[in-house]
Amino acid sequence: MDSLPAPGPVTLVQHPDEEQRQALRLDHQDTPYETDEREQRALARAAEAGRAAARWVRELAGRQGEHTHAQALLNAAEAVEAASGTAIVPGGQGVPGEEGGAPGTDHRQALLPGVLLGPVHHTQDVETLPALTGTERLDLVAACTLAAAMPSTTLGYYPLELEALTGALEAAVRSGRGILTGHRVRQR
Structure with missing residues (x-):
């Protein structure tokens, strides 16, 4: 009977402490990220898809x-628009709550x-x-869900991921509106 190989050594990953995180943020601010043409197109398309989703x-x-249901949906529309637009930081890590970072707690909720x-x-009973x-x-x-994932994309590393999320967001809105391949679908 074949046996499994013995597990290798375990490497513990140390997460940066607050001081190291602050230094990383300051370093990031000192050297602005330059987006290339593909990233600019991906950002523009994501923002437009977010605006269309928010309208829907x-x-x-x-x-x-x-009223409570209407307000929940209005809050979601605002969060979708922010998450697919201003929250995507070129070259950033989508840090929650930071200006230009991932959506804060209210938007995520x-x-x-x-x-x-x-x-x-x-x-x-009612x-x-x-x-x-x-x-x-x-x-x-x-x-x-797709909009919430967009700020975690890091341009320069994963522009393809942002493009894929944007395409899926556009498809979800088309489907929600009952539009498939250019034909209006009757919903029940």
Whole structure:
């Protein structure tokens, strides 16, 4: 019987302490990152896809009879737009809460499926869900998840990742709107 090779030595990864992180941030600020043409196109496309997704989410919010559901969707629209635009730092690491960094806690929370799709409890026995079709629910969660991932892309290393996330975001919005390959699909 063949046996598995013995495991190799374990290497512990040390995370930088606060002082080292601050020094890294200062070094990063001293040398601005220069985007190349491909990265500029990827950033512009991501921002436009985010704006289109935010418009769609605002349309969904406008259909809600329940204020709480409408507000949750409006918050998500704002977070999608920020996460796919200003939060993507050229050459950055998408650090949460920093100016130009990944979305802060409020924006990240607005993108969570439970916040978007969860019920509003009126009484112990009465609750409502947002007025969305099954397809809209799925595509809304997909769009928010994709937008939330965009600030973690590091241009200069992963422009292809940003391009892929953007394409998927565009597809989720088309699907949510009921548009597939140029044909309008009737939703139930």
